[in-house]
Amino acid sequence: MRRWWIPAAGALALASVLLGAMVGPAGPSWWRVPLALLDHLPLVSIDSGVTPREWTIIWDIRMPRVVLAALVGSMLSLSGASYQGVFRNPLVDPYLLGVAAGAGLGATLVFTLNRTGSSTWIIDPLPLSAFAGGLLAVLVTYVVGTAFGGQKSASTLVLAGVAVTALATAVQTFVLQRHTDVVRQVYSWILGRLSSATWGDVRLVLPYVVVSSVVLFLHRRLLDIMRVGDDEATALGASVNRVRIVVVIAATLGTSAVVAVSGLIGFVGIIVPHAVRLLAGASYRVIVPLSLLVGASFLIIADIPGRVLQNPSETPIGVVTAFLGAPFFLLLLRTKQGTR
Amino acid sequence: MTSLQFSDVGVRYGQHDALSNFTDTVKPGEWLCLIGPNGAGKSSLLRSVAGLAKHSGEIRVDGSPLRMRSAKRRAQLVAYVPQSPVLPDDMTAREYVVLGRNPFVSHFGSETKHDWGIVADVLERLDLVDLAHRAVGTLSGGEKQRVVIARAIAQEAPILLLDEPTSALDIGHQQQALELVDQLRKEHGLTVVSAMHDLTLAGLYSDRLCLLHQGYRVVSGTAAEVLRQETLAEFYGVSARVHHAEDGTVVVIPYRQGSSGN
Numbered sequence: 001m002r003r004w005w006i007p008a009a010g011a012l013a014l015a016s017v018l019l020g021a022m023v024g025p026a027g028p029s030w031w032r033v034p035l036a037l038l039d040h041l042p043l044v045s046i047d048s049g050v051t052p053r054e055w056t057i058i059w060d061i062r063m064p065r066v067v068l069a070a071l072v073g074s075m076l077s078l079s080g081a082s083y084q085g086v087f088r089n090p091l092v093d094p095y096l097l098g099v100a101a102g103a104g105l106g107a108t109l110v111f112t113l114n115r116t117g118s119s120t121w122i123i124d125p126l127p128l129s130a131f132a133g134g135l136l137a138v139l140v141t142y143v144v145g146t147a148f149g150g151q152k153s154a155s156t157l158v159l160a161g162v163a164v165t166a167l168a169t170a171v172q173t174f175v176l177q178r179h180t181d182v183v184r185q186v187y188s189w190i191l192g193r194l195s196s197a198t199w200g201d202v203r204l205v206l207p208y209v210v211v212s213s214v215v216l217f218l219h220r221r222l223l224d225i226m227r228v229g230d231d232e233a234t235a236l237g238a239s240v241n242r243v244r245i246v247v248v249i250a251a252t253l254g255t256s257a258v259v260a261v262s263g264l265i266g267f268v269g270i271i272v273p274h275a276v277r278l279l280a281g282a283s284y285r286v287i288v289p290l291s292l293l294v295g296a297s298f299l300i301i302a303d304i305p306g307r308v309l310q311n312p313s314e315t316p317i318g319v320v321t322a323f324l325g326a327p328f329f330l331l332l333l334r335t336k337q338g339t340r
Numbered sequence: 341m342t343s344l345q346f347s348d349v350g351v352r353y354g355q356h357d358a359l360s361n362f363t364d365t366v367k368p369g370e371w372l373c374l375i376g377p378n379g380a381g382k383s384s385l386l387r388s389v390a391g392l393a394k395h396s397g398e399i400r401v402d403g404s405p406l407r408m409r410s411a412k413r414r415a416q417l418v419a420y421v422p423q424s425p426v427l428p429d430d431m432t433a434r435e436y437v438v439l440g441r442n443p444f445v446s447h448f449g450s451e452t453k454h455d456w457g458i459v460a461d462v463l464e465r466l467d468l469v470d471l472a473h474r475a476v477g478t479l480s481g482g483e484k485q486r487v488v489i490a491r492a493i494a495q496e497a498p499i500l501l502l503d504e505p506t507s508a509l510d511i512g513h514q515q516q517a518l519e520l521v522d523q524l525r526k527e528h529g530l531t532v533v534s535a536m537h538d539l540t541l542a543g544l545y546s547d548r549l550c551l552l553h554q555g556y557r558v559v560s561g562t563a564a565e566v567l568r569q570e571t572l573a574e575f576y577g578v579s580a581r582v583h584h585a586e587d588g589t590v591v592v593i594p595y596r597q598g599s600s601g602n
Contacts, residue, residue, distance in 0.1 A: 218448040219448075221445070221449075221450055221451075222447075224431075224435065224439065225439055225442055227426075227428040227431065228425070228426045228427075228428065228436075228439065229426040231387075231392050231422060232420075232422060232425065232426060234390075234391060234392055234411060235390045235391065235392060235415060235418075235419075235420040235422075236415055236439055236440065236442045236443065236495070237410075237411045237412035237413075237414065237415030237416070237442050237443040238411070238442060239411060277430070281430070281432070282428065282430035282431055282435075282475075283431070283432075283435050285450075
């Protein structure tokens with residue numbers, strides 16, 4: 001039974017990518033899209049009837065968005081699952097250690113200091129600033145959390161994260177109150193966006209997502225061992241502190257990178273790992289690969305209604321993930337409890 | 341079979357000495373049971389062997405110091421069953437038992453067929469095959485204890501440390517768990533060190549008892565030598581009669597002050 005989950009999730013991810021490429025307000029008929037994609041594979045030649053202009057819509061507008069959604073979704077889910085593992089707390093999300101608040105502050109500062117738009121900059125300062133803010137916040141959390149941690153470093157780290165989040169949010173609120181003209185921009189960034197995705201964004205986050213995912217993937221067996229607590233894991237020969245540090249760094253780096261380009265997309269990092277757990281069991285050997293695949297599918301699908309419903313002004317993806325995710329999660333919880 | 345030597349071992353938590361100057365040798369295949377009132381240093385001693393408490397002095401396994409070993413190598417030599425093991429509710433018994441193979445799996449590797457073969461073998465020997473795919477959260481107290489012991493046995497370490505292995509069990513399951521440990525000890529030639537509160541059971545199953553009090557080793561010997569009425573009164577502050585049965589079993593029976601005390 002269990003061995004079928006991963007191929008099934010792989011098929012779901014592939015179907016989501018196709019669906020994401022097929023749907024949109026302009027462009028060719030939906031059924032021509034798979035043919036056009038096949039046509040562009042090496043050694044394959046099919047007459048898809050897609051004009052070069054339509055191909056541009058598929059390849060340069062829809063596909064970067066789909067790929068970015070996949071990267072963001074998989075990274076947030078994987079980080080969420082990993083954080084939940086190393087902190088042994090099912091309520092933990094990828095923004096636990098202050099990434100979200102730090103990135104939010106970074107983005108707010110860019111909006112307030114750069115109200116004329118980013119035309120004077122060679123590169124867009126928004127993702128850079130959000131990335132720097134996110135990393136800085138986690139660094140402070142980590143330094144404070146381990147300096148006073150001692151034996152209980154796991155819980156002090158979480159508490160330090162809460163404190164840093166509160167501080168960054170307070171500064172952000174203060175700055176926003178003095179610059180009320182950018183409130184709308186800041187909030188639309190906070191609710192997440194994939195609408196302006198380009199291949200450049202994909203190239204920007206891809207290395208981080210790949211490195212982070214590989215590291216987390218390699219730790220999936222050790223995450224199972226961490227579940228029995230620090231003492232027993234140590235007695236079983238695991239280097240508990242090293243595992244925790246490496247996992248936290250990898251998950252944070254990946255999360256900061258995706259947050260920098262997509263804004264703060266909520267719920268994915270909690271809902272996806274839990275849905276996977278409820279369906280396929282609690283072993284991280286299964287949760288890690290499944291979170292990656294299901295997270296990618298979930299965000300690609302969640303992005304579709306956003307771009308179709310309120311065309312041309314879009315619904316923020318963070319709103320859609322909450323709208324789709326929360327009821328689905330409650331349903332799953334209810335069904336699963338009914339069968340127990 | 342493997343011996344375990346303690347020379348001048350001490351464990352300190354902050355300013356508090358939990359264990360001082362403990363010297364003893366556990367012979368290969370011996371079952372040593374640590375007894376003593378709460379806070380006597382029993383758990384600290386076990387935790388120092390398991391690598392969970394920093395200690396002074398030297399602990400040697402077959403003559404070579406344990407502190408030189410990596411956590412992994414130590415786990416290949418010593419299996420530890422804590423007083424209240426953490427059993428993740430939704431993990432299956434099989435997933436839990438395979439954690440015992442960690443000392444033999446490389447950091448980023450995964451278990452081989454050989455490892456899963458050992459797990460299957462342990463599950464069968466401990467009569468857990470029917471429970472292998474059950475979530476451990478759904479098991480009874482006795483079944484849970486068997487699963488925890490199975491994990492320790494899957495570790496294939498020659499030394500087994502048990503901290504209060506029976507404190508959460510009813511009298512029937514206490515007996516079953518200790519019989520199981522004794523049987524496994526004989527089959528695998530394990531050296532066992534346990535901490536126990538039930539003095540009668542401690543005397544019944546172990547080869548030797550060692551009484552600790554406030555971090556110091558007081559007396560060590562057979563049940564008949566250690567479990568004496570005046571010793572128990574002095575160190576436990578208990579009023580108890582000690583009954584020596586014909587088969588050599590020593591039974592400790594507490595009584596109330598004012599009722600018959602002889």
